[in-house]
Amino acid sequence: xxxxxxxxxxxxxxxxxxxxxxxxxxxxxxxxxxxxxxxxxxxxxxxxxxxxxxxxxxxxxxxxxxxxxxxxxxxxxxxxxxxxxxxxxxxxxxxxxxxxxxxxxxxxxxxxxxxxxxxxxxxxxxxxxxxxxxxxxxxxxxxxxxxxxxxxxxxxxxxxxxxxxxxxxxxxxxx
Amino acid sequence: xxxxxxxxxxxxxxxxxxxxxxxxxxxxxxxxxxxxxxxxxxxxxxxxxxxxxxxxxxxxxxxxxxxxxxxxxxxxxxxxxxxxxxxxxxxxxxxxxxxxxxxxxxxxxxxxxxxxxxxxxxxxxxxxxxxxxxxxxxxxxxxxxxxxxxxxxxxxxxxxxxxxxxxxxxxxxxxxxxxxxxxxx
Numbered sequence: 214x215x216x217x218x219x220x221x222x223x224x225x226x227x228x229x230x231x232x233x234x235x236x237x238x239x240x241x242x243x244x245x246x247x248x249x250x251x252x253x254x255x256x257x258x259x260x261x262x263x264x265x266x267x268x269x270x271x272x273x274x275x276x277x278x279x280x281x282x283x284x285x286x287x288x289x290x291x292x293x294x295x296x297x298x299x300x301x302x303x304x305x306x307x308x309x310x311x312x313x314x315x316x317x318x319x320x321x322x323x324x325x326x327x328x329x330x331x332x333x334x335x336x337x338x339x340x341x342x343x344x345x346x347x348x349x350x351x352x353x354x355x356x357x358x359x360x361x362x363x364x365x366x367x368x369x370x371x372x373x374x375x376x377x378x379x380x381x382x383x384x385x386x387x388x
Numbered sequence: 389x390x391x392x393x394x395x396x397x398x399x400x401x402x403x404x405x406x407x408x409x410x411x412x413x414x415x416x417x418x419x420x421x422x423x424x425x426x427x428x429x430x431x432x433x434x435x436x437x438x439x440x441x442x443x444x445x446x447x448x449x450x451x452x453x454x455x456x457x458x459x460x461x462x463x464x465x466x467x468x469x470x471x472x473x474x475x476x477x478x479x480x481x482x483x484x485x486x487x488x489x490x491x492x493x494x495x496x497x498x499x500x501x502x503x504x505x506x507x508x509x510x511x512x513x514x515x516x517x518x519x520x521x522x523x524x525x526x527x528x529x530x531x532x533x534x535x536x537x538x539x540x541x542x543x544x545x546x547x548x549x550x551x552x553x554x555x556x557x558x559x560x561x562x563x564x565x566x567x568x569x570x571x572x573x
């Protein structure tokens with residue numbers, strides 16, 4: 214896969230399609246699953262582009278072979294003075310899960326983070342009920358740093374939020 | 389029922405006039421040590437005017453995910469800091485606690501511990517949350533002790549998250565569940 218920048222109309226259409234799948238939404242985010250129109254999402258994206266701050270970096274993910282758009286990966290909350298940021302990733306179409314696309318996108322993003330942005334570490338949060346993502350982050354070199362006990366309520370029970378991080382020196386040893 | 393949710397033994401939680409709060413914030417911001425204990429952003433100084441605009445905006449919006457208070461001593465009615473529950477996630481019953489005592493003459497006198505007791509009671513018995521989270525820096529043992537005393541449990545650390553004084557420091561995260569708080573209360 215490769216990381217790309219897309220027209221807001223294209224991203225919005227893909228976002229809305231992915232968003233119809235409530236399981237995807239619950240693996241991705243802790244906000245309540247709900248449905249948005251393409252028009253609304255496009256407006257947000259355009260607004261976001263206008264005031265894009267240097268603390269956010271978002272890319273779309275396309276498969277190299279077919280050039281198909283399958284998801285996004287992004288960095289937020291970059292703190293330049295401390296040299297760290299938070300990352301997130303989502304593959305909206307279930308048929309693309311478990312094929313190594315996410316792991317590959319993480320590799321490219323980490324290279325970008327440590328050799329272009331020159332950050333010192335990256336953090337991420339993952340839900341206890343998402344073992345697929347957890348394995349993928351471990352493969353990419355992230356280490357478990359703790360768990361926020363019973364942080365979320367879903368399906369009538371409470372789940373931990375797991376926090377992970379990778380330092381530049383750890384990434385250098387992998388690369 | 390408790391007769392006054394906002395009142396502790398040493399302090400009470402207040403809503404302040406934006407101008408009063410802004411004047412206090414811009415005074416406290418002059419103390420870079422305070423700023424570095426409070427936040428990971430670069431220590432900076434803001435004008436009273438600018439801070440007042442922010443506070444007014446926050447108060448006007450009535451954000452449903454933010455509960456912010458001033459902290460005043462009961463003995464002298466002196467404004468010594470601020471405390472907030474922010475990012476309330478209603479669907480999950482969870483929120484993030486932040487506290488700062490800008491007036492360093494009152495550090496180490498139990499005001500912070502008392503304010504945290506009051507806001508936890510508010511979080512668990514008025515907002516009916518299930519859990520409260522917070523972050524604290526490795527180089528702030530005074531705050532860590534205070535959170536431990538209030539019942540917060542260590543949950544992990546973001547290794548080398550901060551770069552200060554030429555050294556990297558961990559950011560520690562802690563949390564308390566309602567059932568744990570009920571046992572301490």
